[in-house]
Amino acid sequence: MDALISYLGPEYGNTFALARVFSFLSGPPDYGAGLLDTRRYGEQYASKGEDADRALLPEQTPFYKDLAAVAVQAGVCIDIFAVTNEYTDLASLKFLSIESGGSLFLYSSTDDSTLPQDLYRMLSRPYAFACVLRLRTSPEFRPGRSHGHFFPDPQYENVQHIICCDTYATYAYDFEFENNNGFSRNSDAPPVLQFAFQYTIIVPPEEIVKKGSISLDRPKYSLKRRLRIRTLQYGVARNINELYDSADTEVILSNLVHKVISASLEQGVKEGRLLLHDWLVILTAQYNDAYKIVEFGKPGTTGPLDVAFSHCPQLQPLPRLIFALLRSPLLRLHEEGVHPDYRIYLQCLFSALEPSSLLRAVYPVLSSYSTPDKQAYPRHSLSRAALITSGSPIFFLDAFTTLIVYYSSTADPALPFPPPQNCLLRAIINKLKQERSITPKLLLIRSGHDNAEPFEQYLIEEQDVDGIGLSNGMGFVSFLEQISRDVLEYMK
Secondary structure, three states, rough: OOOOOOHHHHHHOOOOOOOEEEEOOOOOOOOOOOOOOOHOOHHHHHOOOEEEEHHHHOOOOOOOHHHHHHHHHOOOEEEEEEEOOOOOOOOHHHHHHHHOOEEEEEEOOOOOOHHHHHHHHHHHHOOOOEEEEEEEEEOEEEEEEOOOOEEEEOOOOOOOEEEEEOOOOEEEEEEEEEEOOOEEEEEEEOOEEEEEEEEEEEOOOOOOOOOOOOOOOOOEEEEEEEEEEEEOOOOOOOHHHHHHHHHHHHHHHHHHHHHHHHHHHHHHHHHHHHHHHHHHHHHHHHHHHOOOOEOEEEEOOOOOOOOOOOOOOOOHHHHHHHHHHHOOOOOOOHHHHHHHHHHHHHHHHHOOOHHHHHHHHHHHEEEEEEEOEEEEEEEEOOHHHHHHHHHHOOOEEEEEEEEEEEOOOOOOOOOOOOOOOOHHHHHHHHHHHOOOOOOOOOEEEOOEEEOOOOHOOHEEEEEOOOOEOOOOOOOHHHHHHHHHHHHHHOOO
16 A cells, blocks of 8 residues: 555656545455554453553554555545454554545445445545645634544644545534634624635536547546635624524534544543533533523522423434434443444544434434335334334334334235335435435345344434443433433532
8 A cells, every 4th residue: 555655646757636546455454564453352451451442442553644644645545445344443544544535434244235336426426636625714713623534734724635525525613712702793793704625626528529520539538726715704693592593403413423533532432422411411501591490509499400492492402412422333332342443434434424414323314104105204203112102014214324114013914015116215215325425225124024123223212321221211211310410410
């Protein structure tokens, strides 16, 4: 890989306008300077008393991070396709893809993987390369941390280099106030944000058709360098209530995911879980104080605590989303059987998804059908109780990377299984597949005949948030009760 990147770089002349390398792995590199010792994944951590969630997330060698820097300088984008169910140490290898603008894919085996489809999608969709992204703000605030698959400029602040990107590429920023005054209330000077995005694309030749003649010359494609500038003005909320009403749940979740990934990498998964829990406690406390439901220093003197955000529809989904994120393999503990490579894969995937796709990956959409051609309910909570009370025979779950059609045990045997190709349900499935940045895996499950565990694992609302497993059906309810107790303690 080192020699290949050097060959593709400018040392041998500008032969290539863009180089994209697909790296296929069936196991960890076991030879040369990039050799990875997989013995760190094993039972020895139990005897040493080390935190496996923290020990297995950092890279064990700087070789691949240094190689990624060389790839960026050479203008080489690297995509990694790992087809393996053994420990491969993606924590070390991931830098090759995420810092060069590439992607990381993980497949447990070749038997039912979507590798061919993912390759086809990547090669067939348009993309830009040699990109530079710069962000500027008005004087009252400044960019903080940036998140995405890019490489920060070593000299200039708030400038990112992106070797290759397509229309699915997503980047996120945190912002900080320059001082305690915050934004000016002067309507003549609203906060301003400006993006400058410079990139190169391949432009096909103009079709020149000469009547009565056929040209045998090979068409020549050209490179075009373009610059897009987007300037945005934002209004300033007059009070906390107006701020809550304008909140975007999907964007909030996206920023939280970036924060907990960073916290997990720096301090371990347990710290990431604590950060998320504390964030919800603080938000709930501030909301109750703002609406005078329960005030700081006087808990219990006004009325019962509101952990459901009853006065603010925009915030109401957040407790359920936080619960789902805590139950996600991204933040579940090593003792629950979460493979460290799968956790790294999810970190790379989630950090590149746009907010609406990330929402489905964290809290899947569960809908029901009375027949394959007729939808019954567009949305259910992820619980067994929802399945029972709906009375529907067919359920469809969209978890972004996985699509599941589930026929309940009460489904009429006369209903066609699997759903016919010309039915409404199949049309929805095909549409979702076409819209995704990656190819979702489709599972067809009939209760009583097939293993239902792949479907039932998504029914998280009756699971204990700390991973004890299925309790007495009080998982999400117990979580809200714990949040309520912690909020009252925090507000004392």
